[in-house]
Amino acid sequence: MTTSPRASSVAGDVPGDAAGEQDRRRALIVGVTGQDGSYLAELLLAKGYEVHGVVRSASSYNMGRIDHLYRDPHEPDVRFFLHDGDLGDSARLMTLLGRIAPHEVYNLAGQSHVAVSFERPEHTGDAAGLGAVRLLEAIRASGIECRYYQSSSSEMFGASPPPQREDTPFQPISPYAVAKLYAHWITRNYRETYGMFAVNGIAFSHESPRRHEDFVTRKVSRAVARIQAGLDDYVYLGSLDAVRDWGYAPEYVEGMWRMLQADEPGDYVLATGTRTSVREFVAAAFDHAGLDWQQHVRFDRRYLRPAEGASLIGDSSLAAERLGWQARVHGEGLARIMVDADVAALRHEGRHWIDRPDLPAWQVEAAW
Ligand code: GDP
Numbered sequence: 329m330t331t332s333p334r335a336s337s338v339a340g341d342v343p344g345d346a347a348g349e350q351d352r353r354r355a356l357i358v359g360v361t362g363q364d365g366s367y368l369a370e371l372l373l374a375k376g377y378e379v380h381g382v383v384r385s386a387s388s389y390n391m392g393r394i395d396h397l398y399r400d401p402h403e404p405d406v407r408f409f410l411h412d413g414d415l416g417d418s419a420r421l422m423t424l425l426g427r428i429a430p431h432e433v434y435n436l437a438g439q440s441h442v443a444v445s446f447e448r449p450e451h452t453g454d455a456a457g458l459g460a461v462r463l464l465e466a467i468r469a470s471g472i473e474c475r476y477y478q479s480s481s482s483e484m485f486g487a488s489p490p491p492q493r494e495d496t497p498f499q500p501i502s503p504y505a506v507a508k509l510y511a512h513w514i515t516r517n518y519r520e521t522y523g524m525f526a527v528n529g530i531a532f533s534h535e536s537p538r539r540h541e542d543f544v545t546r547k548v549s550r551a552v553a554r555i556q557a558g559l560d561d562y563v564y565l566g567s568l569d570a571v572r573d574w575g576y577a578p579e580y581v582e583g584m585w586r587m588l589q590a591d592e593p594g595d596y597v598l599a600t601g602t603r604t605s606v607r608e609f610v611a612a613a614f615d616h617a618g619l620d621w622q623q624h625v626r627f628d629r630r631y632l633r634p635a636e637g638a639s640l641i642g643d644s645s646l647a648a649e650r651l652g653w654q655a656r657v658h659g660e661g662l663a664r665i666m667v668d669a670d671v672a673a674l675r676h677e678g679r680h681w682i683d684r685p686d687l688p689a690w691q692v693e694a695a696w
Contacts (some may be wrong), residue, residue, distance in 0.1 A: 359437030415459030422530025445504035566631025596598030599642020
């Protein structure tokens with residue numbers, strides 16, 4: 329992926345413009361280049377926020393998801409700023425918090441692939457686990473009054489049978505899940521010990537056209553587009569029986585935001601509550617493109633997992649009751665959105681992240 333010069337030069341610590349600056353809400357997103365970070369930045373910009381993203385220098389190759397949001401900080405009415413930093417650098421976090429004085433901080437950073445966490449368990453523990461306490465401690469030490477969102481994960485439930493809710497026991501079965509559990513508990517600990525408005529969103533799998541191709545949903549939607557275009561004949565997959573509770577990422581970032589607008593801080597499951605097997609997702613994706621999946625899917629044992637945990641199927645009735653949040657898109661509808669986006673992306677190579685068939689036009693304009 330190429331990076332435009334303007335996005336690769338990460339902004340210095342540029343404050344917001346003077347007009348209306350005082351009233352405007354400011355959000356700091358750590359992990360802004362990821363799937364969730366980019367959707368959240370769009371949502372908050374559309375709501376009138378000033379949005380500050382923390383970007384690792386090493387992420388400069390990875391700016392594709394936010395490239396369309398970025399403008400020269402010296403242009404008028406710019407509300408999106410990027411800052412160099414990462415969760416391994418507490419002093420930098422303190423500096424950024426002091427300068428930006430955000431009202432809301434979202435921790436969406438860290439590698440999020442379960443399989444990778446077995447290869448890099450220490451790194452995963454450092455970023456996904458200790459990263460949270462560095463950020464929380466920086467907030468506490470800097471004395472800034474802000475609300476904190478921690479992206480917890482359904483992976484923490486691991487071997488616990490479904491449906492999983494906020495009070496389901498955690499039984500993590502991967503280094504990723506163990507690291508996330510540390511971050512989850514330290515967030516609660518800061519809430520209870522220091523009275524911070526710090527919350528955990530226990531999100532089940534949420535996908536989108538911005539999902540990395542290492543994940544099966546995006547691997548499939550991309551393969552469908554390429555097969556339909558005559559570029560490939562087959563896609564090679566592992567277990568088709570595996571089941572997930574797959575939701576749509578833009579709806580999940582709305583849930584994150586709602587958690588920080590609540591009267592009281594609390595932890596919430598974000599899930600669709602529906603189960604979709606890989607086979608069902610694959611069938612829906614191929615069918616949407618007018619293709620018969622059985623002719624194009626081949627088995628490759630390299631994609632089998634050593635162990636699959638219990639099915640992770642969430643119960644988000646607490647979020648529905650207290651936050652009015654509910655997932656609308658699941659499994660097969662998601663497959664159709666992702667295939668449409670990948671088909672459009674192939675037609676307009678290079679405009680992948682800007683084409684948003686899933687968003688109403690006004691929202692895209694507001695995001696720009
Ligand atoms: P995660 O395991 O929920 O983090 O997400 P993935 O998208 O990587 O995997 C979802 C499920 O799809 C798992 O149960 C995999 O075993 C299954 N799966 C089947 N074929 C593939 C494949 O080719 N790639 C990946 N990543 N997963 C596959």
